[in-house]
Amino acid sequence: MSGLLEVTDLVAGYGNGPAILNGARLSVRPGEVHCVIGPNGAGKSTLLKAIVGMLPIRAGDVRFKGESLKGLRPDQALRRGICLVPQERALFPAMTVRENLRMGGYSIPDKAELERRIDGIEERFPILRERRGQRAGTLSGGQQQTLAMARTMILKPEIVMFDEPSLGLAPKVVAEVFGIMKLMAAEGITIVLVEQNALMGLKHADRGIVLDLGKTLLEAPADEVLRDPRIGELYLGGRSEA
Numbered sequence: 001m002s003g004l005l006e007v008t009d010l011v012a013g014y015g016n017g018p019a020i021l022n023g024a025r026l027s028v029r030p031g032e033v034h035c036v037i038g039p040n041g042a043g044k045s046t047l048l049k050a051i052v053g054m055l056p057i058r059a060g061d062v063r064f065k066g067e068s069l070k071g072l073r074p075d076q077a078l079r080r081g082i083c084l085v086p087q088e089r090a091l092f093p094a095m096t097v098r099e100n101l102r103m104g105g106y107s108i109p110d111k112a113e114l115e116r117r118i119d120g121i122e123e124r125f126p127i128l129r130e131r132r133g134q135r136a137g138t139l140s141g142g143q144q145q146t147l148a149m150a151r152t153m154i155l156k157p158e159i160v161m162f163d164e165p166s167l168g169l170a171p172k173v174v175a176e177v178f179g180i181m182k183l184m185a186a187e188g189i190t191i192v193l194v195e196q197n198a199l200m201g202l203k204h205a206d207r208g209i210v211l212d213l214g215k216t217l218l219e220a221p222a223d224e225v226l227r228d229p230r231i232g233e234l235y236l237g238g239r240s241e242a
């Protein structure tokens, strides 16, 4: 079955350095939540960066709706509907919440339409309406993550990829982050999630992808990955039960 986004035999690395990805594979199915797990340094962040064109593809391919994204810049990938929320969230700390939302839609020429879309986001995420005049840098970690996630919806993306959205957040806030992801999925957005907390990530996903040493070791329904005894030992702290 051909997915919405197909990554095949991907080889990529930084500058003239060694290949970090060396045969990574990923099949992204429309409307589903995909969770990529793997040890530190496996190449998870590199995979997301290569997909959106932040580093060149040396071999293999990334195809979105059958068309290769090879050679495209991140802004071009974004325009096609693929958005990456990096680990560091990339907010503008000195700008207000509302201004950050505007920045998310700077490429929309119709400013009235942009304001309407922002109103729609504020309706879905009341905390952002409440805090609209507050500088993003002064929000709590959870609120900043909410803003970073909600901001992607302005451009009505087809695929949103999150790199470790729950990193450094308290458990209650992590639950909220997964709630936002669920809301996005319910609106038809396809999700690719890189998650350090493999157990938590897989529980919220339809598909699980295990990456190690730049290679995809396993791609399967998330509950199968959760039950796989090898995966349980390696990545889930020995707990394979969901």
Ligand SMILES: Nc1ncnc2c1ncn2[C@@H]1O[C@H](COP(=O)(O)OP(=O)(O)OP(=O)(O)O)[C@@H](O)[C@H]1O
Residues within 6 Å of the ligand: 014, 017, 020, 038, 039, 040, 041, 042, 043, 044, 045, 046, 047
């Ligand atoms: N900007 C960079 N320049 C050179 N090498 C890099 C760069 N970023 C990452 N690497 C290297 O690429 C390898 C994979 O890193 P990557 O960040 O993709 O791993 P990861 O699976 O996301 O790990 P983590 O769980 O720690 O986030 C590591 O060996 C890392 O040192």
Ligand SMILES: [Mg+2]
Residues within 6 Å of the ligand: 044, 045, 046, 087, 163
């Ligand atoms: Mg990473």
